[in-house]
Amino acid sequence: MISNIVISKIQLKMKHNHKISFSIFLSFSFIISSLSARKPDRAVESIDGSVYKIGMFPKDLYQKLGFKAGPSKDKFKPFEEKIETSDISFDMIPVKGGVFSMGSSADDKNRGEDELLERKVKVSDFWMGKHELTWDEYELWMINLDKDNRDYKKLELTKEDERADAVTKPTAPYTDMSFGMGKKGYPAICMTHLSARMYCMWLSARTGNFYRLPTEAEWEFACKAGTTTAYSFGDDPENLSEHSWHMDNSKFQYQKVGQKKPNPFGLYDMHGNVWEWVLDQFTSAEKKPSDKLLINPISLPTTLYPRTVKGGSWDDDEKSHRSASRMPSEEWWKEQDPQLPKSVWYHTDAIFVGFRVVRPREIPALEDIEKFWPSKAEMLAIPTR
8 A cells, every 4th residue: 555645735827727736745655666557457346345347327227216307396495315324414405596697707807717708597496405515425325335334234125225226336445535634524525527426326316316416507506696796795805714715714625514604595615615516518618608598508528528616625716716717627636546547436636626416306307317417328438347
């Protein structure tokens, strides 16, 4: 095993104002060559040591859950989602859809170059996680603590358990993905876009409700929360510390969720703490945006990089915390991964990226489900050797 000690941190500002943050590590190892060694040609192991296998495909799960396209029959109000096989729960906040100005004005002297030029967008109703997803929730899937809890409690296997167990799990992480910054109550980080979407698929199987990542439009609508200012609390970045963990107050690491003031919708940490995955491919800002009303827009990914994260992090300044701020994912987020090929599940260097879930009020049609969960083709491409 390789032991890494952070000895310094360098921050680089790129021409598009998104930041590459990385650490120089002092590594102690008796087998230096293992860093560049290709994986042996043997079956990949799952987290429990068994031979790794691909789980249920999204359309199959959709049908097993009995989903049908159309609006949810549940009342559109805040609710607490309980994971019945554990003591873990999380809160969901209803976000009434509407029309808003997505992006920022070309006249805004503080706008980032990667921010979209403002355009009129309409989004439908959805529930959104009150907080960023925590390790407590994420590790139920990531290291299969959900099944461990059931085994420990000697619970009888249910249909819900069978569905949750049938969703693909990641291979074991080769290091502590929190990097010593804390787990209980802290946001989960370092997952790939695939992992975040697969977690949503598992959460849907576990709870019976349809969960997914937000679209970029939904995320920004929820962040702005009816405001037209640079931040959900106004234009003055001097007030940022009341609402956000950022470079100047974070003590150089992420912090527990929900400690700062919420935005007008009651959502916490929409500014800062960790960047948050959305569903969309990252696209450069157009020189002239559409003058038509865009309804529930989404830029479906066609390439692995870049995809979009929103909201800024503990490692960013005030410009990255603007409601319209956005950043592309990059290949160097896997730079420290010693495996060849590199893991499809972990962005070991993205210690500033997490996510939160949404539950749309309207369930999509079966033929559209692969827009939101990993597609069958993506799953079949996951290395098993």
